[in-house]
Amino acid sequence: MSLFWRIFLLNAIVLIGATALLLGPVTVSTPVLLTEAAILAVGLAAMLVLNALLLRIGLRPLQRLTRAMTTADLLRPGERPGVTGGREIAELISAFNAMLDRLEAERAASAANALSAQEAERARIARELHDEIGQTLTAVLLELKSVADHAPPEIREELLHVVETTRSSLDEIRRVARRLRPGVLEEFGLVAALKALTNEFATPVLSVQHRIDSDLPPLGPDVELVLYRVAQEGLTNVVRHAQAKTAHLILRRVPGGVRLRIVDDGRGIRGAAEGTGISGMRERALLVGAKLHIGPAGRCHPDSDADLELGITPGGGTEVCLTVPVRQGSH
Known part of the structure; x- marks a missing residue:
């Protein structure tokens, strides 16, 4: 049943019930008595409340769709609203989900072309x-x-x-x-490039330490470039904005992929708006199907033993965490 007929029938049932009461046991005098006016007022209030309740139940899927529309972000792919409700509402939600899928695919393709041209x-x-x-x-x-x-x-x-x-x-x-062009990445690989990056950003006032697993899975050139650029941008933000004394670059093997963490002991984000650097990191993460989290240190993907050993304080500073899925046998 379409949304129009559902709302029409709900209102028709309420009005028919009210009419039946007036034609049956309920009568109205002329002039209207005080008791009769009170009964009519209560009946009207009951009809309005019932009508509002039924409409709220019927239109609830549209409210969920509205929230999804206002919170959708192509740089942060998330869950889709569930396809519920009547036929017309279900078709509208399905069309919205399909539109998001298409927009995210087009955004990823255009970002890949733009980043390729940029490189x-x-x-x-x-x-x-x-x-x-x-x-x-x-x-x-x-x-x-x-x-x-x-x-x-x-x-x-x-x-x-x-x-x-x-x-x-x-x-x-x-x-x-x-x-601009990480020649060490092309010639010596990701591990050597990340170690050279930490040495490059280290200053007399900033100690940059690295911890990289020796059993990393095979990574394709696109994944290696994304990891390198995210690490480079993360360390650049530490130098420019964090006012930190220590920063850690951690690359570890995790089930199904690898995880890169840039952790500092600086002043934190403090509700600052995301700039072009972070937006660029999110676009690069989408290219390889990775998930990027930015927040207080030790809260994105805490590694208690390693964090304790490295002296990372949960909740202090900022952490950039990139989790990249790696398929078995990928090169």
Whole structure:
């Protein structure tokens, strides 16, 4: 029965019942007596309450659908509303679920194309920085050193200062190029790349420690790149925003896949809005069917023994936790 006829019949039953009472034992005088007015008021209130109750029961599936519409987030795939209610409501919920499936698939495909283009552009910029600007600065550095060696003593110190500035700029360009294109990931694999990443982000005020299982399952290049980029963005956020003294990079084998955790002892998220960095991590997680959780340290996927050994305090700082499923025999 359609929604229209269900509501119509519910109201018709109530009105027919009221009419039958008026034609039967219930009579109304002219003018209306006080007792009769009270009876009519009570009857009207009862009809309204009954009608509201029946409508609330009939339209409850639409309320669940409304909540699902307002909370749907393509970057956080979640449960679908159950297909319940009458034929028309069930068809509406089914259509909404199908629309979400289609939008999530299209979002994943477009994100994959965008990230692939982004990685290609990063590789191009890294090559230009290394091959063109890097070589130019190297030539400038050699010329400056030659000039400084033959310069009079009164200007030699200034030239040596310029040499050191040029050398620092060259090192910075090489560091930026390595971040844009993780050559160590391509040449030496994920474990070596993550260890190099922790060394790169370590500073005199921030200690970055790593713990990586030695029995990781075979991971495809896409999964390795996602793990590396999420770790890179997580450590970048620690340096920029956390005001932490210690950060941990943990990559462990778990049933059905691997789990990457970036944990710090900083000031925490404190209700801050998610920026483009976190949105990028969520998009990358969707590419490999992974689940990304960001919250207080030790609460996403606590590992009590390891956390206790590493000195991770539950509830302190921030944790980025990426769980990646890995199929058996995948390469």
